[in-house]
Amino acid sequence: MPEGPEVENVRQELLQLVSKQVEQIRLTPLSQKYPKYQDKQALFTQFNEKVLTEIVRFGKFLVWRFKDINAVILNHLGMTGRWCFFSDIKNLPASAKHVKIIIQMYTPPSAIFDDTRNFGQFRVFESFETVVNYPPIRQLGIDGLTSPFPLEEFLTRLEKKNFENQPVGEVLLNQRLVAGVGNIYKTESLFHAKINPNRIVRTLSDTEREELGLAIGEILQKALLDKGSTLNFQPYELPSGERGNAQSWHKVYNREGKPCLICENPIRRSVQKGRSTFYCSQCQKKS
Secondary structure, three states: OOHHHHHHHHHHHHHHHHEEEEEEEOOOOOHHHOOOOOHHHHHHHHOOOOOEEEEEOOOOOEEEEOOOOEEEEEEEEEOOOOEEEOOOOOOOOOOOOOOOEEEEEOOOOEEEEEEEOEEEEEEEEOHHHHHHOOHHHOOOOOOOOOOOOHHHHHHHHHHHHEEEEEEEEHHHHOOOOEEOOHHHHHHHHHHHHHOOOOOEHHHHHHHHHHHHHHHHHHHHHHHHHOOOOOOOOOOOOOOOOOOOHHHHHHHOOOOOOEEEOOOEEEEEEEEEEEEEEEEEOOOOOOO
């Protein structure tokens, strides 16, 4: 799933659509196979002829706002959702085989939302205030891409009782702690801080907690600058078709059995909440 750095890079490219007038937002025939899109075309018609004014990010969510209308659109990329720019509707990218949404602007570029596994979201809320109070957004923690990283707030949130008896690798996936952290950057941040993902939060020293917070901020900013991670099994790319390069410096993610780049000990894999996590048992001791 695209994480904070990927979503923010997508948002930054989508800003090319801001200040342009929408000709039409159209749900494709393919979208009508899925209940979340069925019979929803009328909701999107209200945005026709409106000017897109901004796209705001909350964690991994994007909120699209328009001029002269209170309604907004909430977008989540899900596992495989991606935006692609196009100039000619008759000449869409060849790789776009699961198009659910077409946003046709009066002047190029326009954009399509392609979502292979259909876990993405593109839905209408009656106002910006309503979407901000949508529980998955209202309950988000620190924005992990805030610079400088809010270390003190991170340390305060990490002290909450509902976290203290959980493995730190599971806690970091909780968007109520740091929004935008997913499995890739959780794994890399823990390695950077030399903390085993299976350590129970209450066993972390004050120094380890600080090092973890600093590592999260550093890793996320580095991934942002490198335009995210494009992996063989995760076809993330920007609307322009450009791919990320952060995978070039991954130290442990998806490297099971390969030698640690620091000590040459084989990288191990464990499963936390159904997700694979990778670590070096020598560099990231459990105690």
